[in-house]
Each structure stands twice: as C-alpha cells, then as structure tokens.
Amino acid sequence: MADLSVSLAGIKSPNPFWLSSGPVTNTYDQMARAFEQGWGGAVWKTIGEPIVNVSSRLGGLDYRGRRLLGLNNIELISDRPIADNLKEVARLKNRYPKHAVVVSLMVEHKAETWRELVRRTEDTGCDGLELNFSCPHGMGERGMGAAIGQDPEITQEITSWAQEYARTPVIVKLTPNITNIQVIGRAAKAGGANALALINTISSFTGVDLETFTPLPAVAGRSSHGGYCGPAVKPIALNLVAEIARDPQIGLPISGIGGIETWRDALEFMLLGCSCIQVQTAVMHWGFRIVEDMIDGLNNFLDERGYKTVRELIGVSVPKVGAWGQLDLSYQVRARVDKTKCIGCQLCYIACLDGGHQAIDLVPDSRIPLFAEERCVGCNLCSLICPVQGCITMQVTKPGRQGNR
Numbered sequence: 519m520a521d522l523s524v525s526l527a528g529i530k531s532p533n534p535f536w537l538s539s540g541p542v543t544n545t546y547d548q549m550a551r552a553f554e555q556g557w558g559g560a561v562w563k564t565i566g567e568p569i570v571n572v573s574s575r576l577g578g579l580d581y582r583g584r585r586l587l588g589l590n591n592i593e594l595i596s597d598r599p600i601a602d603n604l605k606e607v608a609r610l611k612n613r614y615p616k617h618a619v620v621v622s623l624m625v626e627h628k629a630e631t632w633r634e635l636v637r638r639t640e641d642t643g644c645d646g647l648e649l650n651f652s653c654p655h656g657m658g659e660r661g662m663g664a665a666i667g668q669d670p671e672i673t674q675e676i677t678s679w680a681q682e683y684a685r686t687p688v689i690v691k692l693t694p695n696i697t698n699i700q701v702i703g704r705a706a707k708a709g710g711a712n713a714l715a716l717i718n719t720i721s722s723f724t725g726v727d728l729e730t731f732t733p734l735p736a737v738a739g740r741s742s743h744g745g746y747c748g749p750a751v752k753p754i755a756l757n758l759v760a761e762i763a764r765d766p767q768i769g770l771p772i773s774g775i776g777g778i779e780t781w782r783d784a785l786e787f788m789l790l791g792c793s794c795i796q797v798q799t800a801v802m803h804w805g806f807r808i809v810e811d812m813i814d815g816l817n818n819f820l821d822e823r824g825y826k827t828v829r830e831l832i833g834v835s836v837p838k839v840g841a842w843g844q845l846d847l848s849y850q851v852r853a854r855v856d857k858t859k860c861i862g863c864q865l866c867y868i869a870c871l872d873g874g875h876q877a878i879d880l881v882p883d884s885r886i887p888l889f890a891e892e893r894c895v896g897c898n899l900c901s902l903i904c905p906v907q908g909c910i911t912m913q914v915t916k917p918g919r920q921g922n923r
Contacts, residue, residue: 520820521827522813524558526793527687527712527771529645531558531618533816534788534828535809538715538775538796539564539622539648539691542806544596546606550613555806556813559618561715561796564595564650565603566624566635566662577724577734579750588750589799590724592735592742594653595624600638608642618794620689624650624662627672629679636683646686649677649711651702652693652718654745664718667693670705677709687712689773692762694751695721699758703768714762715773715796717755719745748799752777756790763791763836779808781815788828789835849918851896853877853889859909860886866900866910874899891915 522533536559537543537552544563552560571593579588596603604621611619621644625631639647651673653663666672673690680688690706692699694717703714721743723733733741755776762768774792778784779800787795800808820828855866862885870878877893878900901910 519817520825521829522558522816522820523827524794524829524832526618526773527646527689529559529618529620529687530616531794532616533558533813534784534792534794535812536560536618536620536773536794536796537801538798539650540798540802541593542798542801544598546610549606549610549619552801552806552809553610553614553617556809557617557806559620559645559794561648562603562607562619562621562644564622564624564653565600565639566595567626568597568599569594571597572737574735574737577744579724579748586748586799586803588722588724588746588748589802590722590735590744590746591719592737592744595650600635604638604642607639607644611643611645618646619644620646620648622648622650622691623680624653627661627666627676632676632679633683636680640685644686646689646712647680647684648689648691648715649680650691650718651676651706652691652716654693654695654719654721654743664693664695667691667702667718668696670701673702673705674709677706677711681710681712689713689715691718692716692758693718694754694758694776699761700765700768703762703765703770707768707770711770713771713773713793714768715775716762717751717758717776719747720751720754722746747776748803749777749779752783756786759787759792760790760836760839763833764839779804781812781819784812785816785819785831788832790839791833791836793832846918846920848916850914850916851898851912852891852894852915853896853900853910854913855887855889855910856908857886859906861906861909862886863905865903865905869899869903 524534539561543560575593577590578586581587621639625635651667690711725734759774771793772791773794774787775796778795778797784795867878867887875895877890879888881888904910
C-alpha cells in the first residue's frame with residue numbers, strides 16, 4: 519500500500535486526514551474515538567476566554583432531497599475554561615504521540631494575552647498552534663476572528679507575536695470573507711507564519727422561516743448571520759486554496775478546509791497545493807467512521823496508478839491554474855450523444871434552447887434530440903444536466919495550440 523504520511527510545516531501525521539476546529543474536536547473523548555477510527559490529526563476547538571453559546575445554533579440547507587447540503591452555525595469558541603481544555607489536550611497528545619494535535623487559539627488584540635496563551639498551550643506538548651483569524655460571526659463584534667483576518671496589518675502583527683513566543687509551528691487560518699485572500703496570506707507570511715489553513719466558514723443565512731419571518735437559526739424570534747460550511751462551499755474553498763498556492767510571494771504549506779466529504783474531495787485539495795486536509799461538517803453529519811472509506815479510497819487510487827506516496831501529488835494541479843487571458847481560445851469541444859443511452863427526456867433540448875446556444879433540435883416522431891455541431895459552442899451545459907451518466911460527452915474537435923492534453 520502507498521505511504522499516506524504527510525507533514526505540514528514539520529507537523530507529521532500518519533495520513534492527510536485531519537479534523538478541523540469545531541464541535542467534533544471539543545473534548546478528549548471525541549478526539550480519542552477519532553484517532554482510534556483512523557484520523558491522522560486534529561485541530562482542537564478554538565480556546566480563549568470562555569463565552570456563553572446560544573441555544574438553537576445550527577441551520578441546514580436541503581436541496582432536492584439531499585439533506586444538509588450546507589450547514590450554517592452561530593456557535594462561537596469553546597465555552598469551557600482554558601485550563602480544562604489544555605488538560606485534555608495534554609492527555610490526548612500523551613496517549614497518541616504519533617498523531618498531529620494542533621490547538622486553535624483566539625484572544626483579544628493584546629501581546630501579553632497572546633504570550634500567556636501560547637505558553638500555556640505549548641506546555642501541553644501539542645504539535646502546533648492554529649491562529650483563528652477567520653470566524654465570521656460573534657467574535658468579530660469583539661474585535662477577534664474575521665475582524666483580524668480582514669486586516670493585513672493586524673494579521674501580520676498578531677502572527678508575529680505568536681511566532682515570537684511559540685516553539686511549535688504557527689498556522690494562520692484564513693477567512694473567505696474578503697475580497698483578495700492573497701493579501702492576507704502575504705500578511706501572515708510577513709508575520710512569520712509557518713503554514714496557512716483555509717477556508718473558514720462563509721457569512722450566511724440558510725433561509726427564513728415563512729411562518730414567523732425569522733431568519734434561521736432562530737433564537738427567541740431573532741437571528742444573526744452565521745458561518746456557512748458543508749459540501750456547498752467546496753468550489754469556493756478550492757478556488758481560494760488555488761489562489762494561495764499559486765502566489766509566489768506566499769509559498770507556505772497549506773491545510774485545506776471546506777466541504778470535504780470523500781477521499782476524492784481530499785485529493786482535489788491536495789492536487790491544488792494542500793499538504794493535508796481538515797474535515798468538520800461531514801463528521802457532524804456521518805460520524806468519525808467516514809475516515810475509513812477516505813483512507814481506503816486514497817490508498818486504492820495511489821496503488822492503481824503506481825504512486826508510492828501521496829506526497830507525490832501535492833500541488834500537481836497548481837501550474838494548470840492561471841488567468842482567463844492565458845487560456846487557449848483555439849481549443850474547441852463539441853457535444854456528442856450516445857443514442858443507445860438516451861432516455862428521451864429532452865432536458866438537454868430545453869436547457870440548450872432557453873439557457874444555452876440553441877444547438878439542439880427535435881426530430882419529428884423521435885424523442886432523441888439532434889445535435890447541430892455547427893451551432894454548438896462547447897459550453898458543456900447539456901452534458902452537465904443529462905441524467906444518464908456517459909450519454910452526452912464533450913469531444914475535442916480542435917486540440918488547440920498545444921494539443922489535446
């Protein structure tokens with residue numbers, strides 16, 4: 519079997535599958551169960567001055583029969599005392615010395631406060647620190663979380679404080695609630711960050727109760743914007759990861775987060791530059807056991823293709839990302855339909871007629887659409903909405919300047 523071990527800024531773990539900071543990493547018992555199931559590492563739920571969390575704190579987005587396509591939360595950092603958390607971190611690391619144990623931190627904008635918390639946290643024997651500059655709700659009103667991660671000067675300053683006081687690697691967790699994530703990534707680099715983690719959740723409401731007219735989740739008739747996560751945010755996360763990975767001014771190891779549920783999701787993040795990945799919502803939905811399929815799936819993929827280690831694939835896709843103006847405009851594809859697979863639903867015809875380029879015709883006395891290649895622009899829409907796998911495919915008709923690769 520291939521070697522799945524990875525290293526993030528010198529933090530080693532037996533596989534790239536970590537748990538991100540949140541409800542699933544809140545206690546020793548949870549983390550012990552997770553490591554026994556096979557998770558390679560975890561970031562302890564953010565600790566700082568304890569707060570009081572609201573009741574009714576999660577909201578879900580369902581879509582066409584799929585439950586929890588997206589999850590919104592208004593839960594804040596750990597509501598347990600710092601000392602209790604750190605005692606359990608030490609116990610966990612002592613029992614699982616070969617697993618990556620990182621602790622997420624968030625405190626006020628004072629150097630002495632950061633110095634004290636960094637010192638106390640590292641006394642647990644943890645492998646690293648993750649600075650939470652990214653929580654989009656609740657903590658921002660206190661001048662923490664995303665309020666820091668949206669300001670490059672403060673990001674650099676606090677990162678430099680942590681780096682000055684820390685003995686272990688410092689990871690800065692970035693917020694997606696920003697215009698240009700590279701600016702903050704560069705600020706973290708300038709402050710001495712050893713690695714970056716992204717993305718945290720996206721500011722959101724998942725809906726409004728049409729009986730009470732209260733946005734969700736509702737707390738005594740009111741609500742507040744929360745953090746959105748789950749499978750629906752994966753495309754946004756991949757884009758922001760790629761932006762960080764391809765910036766030559768940053769050049770830091772990355773831990774990828776955002777909508778990861780399967781080994782395929784994880785591998786996509788690694789191909790775009792992540793040394794490891796972090797999972798939260800999928801575990802809240804399906805439990806810790808999903809890591810078993812993730813490990814098996816990634817192992818099988820690597821073995822079938824002859825890779826010796828997963829590290830060979832980190833960043834392989836990054837050189838393939840560029841500006842739109844760098845794309846080859848002479849490259850062309852056209853839609854092809856396999857008539858033996860077509861069920862005659864004509865969804866492709868409707869989509870192309872109303873939302874595409876009117877390149878599909880109907881034939882009298884037949885349910886099978888007729889594709890007009892001379893009008894087809896190769897937009898891919900028909901192949902994306904077709905309910906039958908492999909029925910409509912996009913075939914290369916002009917390979918472009920560098921050939922069909």
